[in-house]
């Protein structure tokens with residue numbers, strides 16, 4: 203059976219009959235109480251597992267903790283793969299409200315996931331896939347579909363062994379192949395906290411996994427929280443003890459305890475936790491608040507957390523010291539930049555819909571942070587409420603102190619008119635501008651209305667009866683694209699970039715790049731010529747179909763006006779900030795500091811009129 207494709211679909215002929223399905227796991231129709239699906243060729247104990255489970259409360263930064271730990275092991279030259287297990291019944295995160303859950307993160311293969319996958323991609327500098335994310339909804343769907351096909355041969359389908367078996371299967375499939383090959387260590391992050399009803403079957407599956415894989419194969423890490431009530435002025439360990447006990451009641455003995463706390467966990471508290479949870483004191487670590495998440499990997503290493511993991515899992519001999527040296531040098535260069543004093547300062551406005559909740563734009567926030575570190579600038583981010591902008595005067599007032607403007611992605615009509623007015627102001631006043639997805643579409647509409655003379659131009663998403671549907675849903679194109687889930691165009695797509703354009707300059711001369719998409723509407727092809735004639739440049743487009751993917755204005759009209767139908771924020775990484783964001787921040791710096799353009803960084807990121815000979819899009 204092929205194991206390169208562990209999708210939710212049954213994919214092998216041997217699985218198509220119930221007997222075949224069972225025999226794959228060494229079971230017969232007479233039945234066995236055990237149900238431990240194991241992919242063919244799987245070697246027990248070869249791949250190790252580190253399982254991070256939160257106790258006491260959620261919101262402790264489990265994703266940041268697990269990804270930093272995974273990075274340390276990854277840096278040593280081992281192949282690591284994270285997997286996030288969500289307790290909810292949704293199949294993916296696509297339908298979740300960003301107000302409640304934070305942004306929807308889109309993977310290369312088009313899966314819409316929790317924002318934690320973004321943390322893993324950024325910290326590990328790796329692209330993940332649907333192999334790295336499971337929800338209860340996916341697991342149950344897989345089981346119920348099989349049950350309807352008669353796949354369980356008259357057995358009653360139960361939480362144990364069937365649901366837990368499915369979870370283990372998914373983990374073992376990932377162990378054998380994450381899309382690039384065999385994995386040394388899988389980092390499992392269980393959503394929620396120990397004791398939650400929703401994640402109970404994951405915790406049970408992991409307990410079974412540890413038992414089946416054998417001693418020294420699965421390291422359980424309890425991430426707990428040390429309270430420090432202001433009325434007492436000292437740390438108390440009781441909540442942590444009780445939280446860890448919940449895990450032990452589920453049959454899991456943690457091997458490592460990581461104590462989240464505001465201040466460094468005291469020796470007294472860590473000793474108590476060690477004693478009450480049967481964990482040697484040397485495996486209890488303080489994970490107190492730091493000034494930046496990027497110093498966490500180094501702090502973990504200094505505390506010896508990576509060493510304890512390697513020893514427990516018996517992995518010391520797989521370490522590649524040269525690889526680790528290289529990775530550490532690269533990361534130190536980054537953290538040095540992070541710590542360097544910054545004299546520059548710019549103000550960046552983001553005209554979004556969920557301005558009251560930063561997590562709704564987590565990746566944009568991160569992309570800006572990556573650029574600010576690389577360019578040595580403090581970026582004061584202002585979240586602008588566009589529902590309040592109803593006139594040009596209003597736009598100019600709201601944008602008065604803004605050095606650069608981002609109009610991010612979104613759905614629905616709230617604040618749309620304000621966004622268009624804000625873009626008009628940025629275009630006319632030569633304020634560096636970046637339009638993302640919906641922001642790109644609004645920039646097309648603004649240009650159509652105010653420059654190309656297409657009065658009343660709009661998107662059919664927002665005004666179905668518009669006289670000039672410059673943005674429209676084009677079903678025939680959807681038939682040509684790989685579409686997963688709903689009718690949205692999701693995941694990574696190729697973009698052909700016009701030579702000598704701003705985009706081409708930012709992407710270091712590349713004429714073909716890949717970015718991630720999540721949209722339903724796009725530029726209506728019959729307006730392309732008219733828009734282009736009026737001066738708009740479509741400098742990035744689909745290699746085969748007339749789907750416009752990057753727009754820009756010539757440098758003669760504007761120092762930095764660019765938009766992407768995709769989400770550039772999803773591919774920004776700490777050490778490799780996303781080019782379009784870099785260009786935006788660099789352009790904003792050079793408004794204040796024209797000399798910046800002639801520095802080494804400036805020459806790389808600020809396009810001067812001398813190197814700009816932008817051609818037209820098509």
Ligand code: GLN
Nearest residue numbers: 611612639640721722723
């Ligand atoms: N609502 C727009 C569309 O579906 C933009 C989507 C987005 O910004 N992600 O095309």
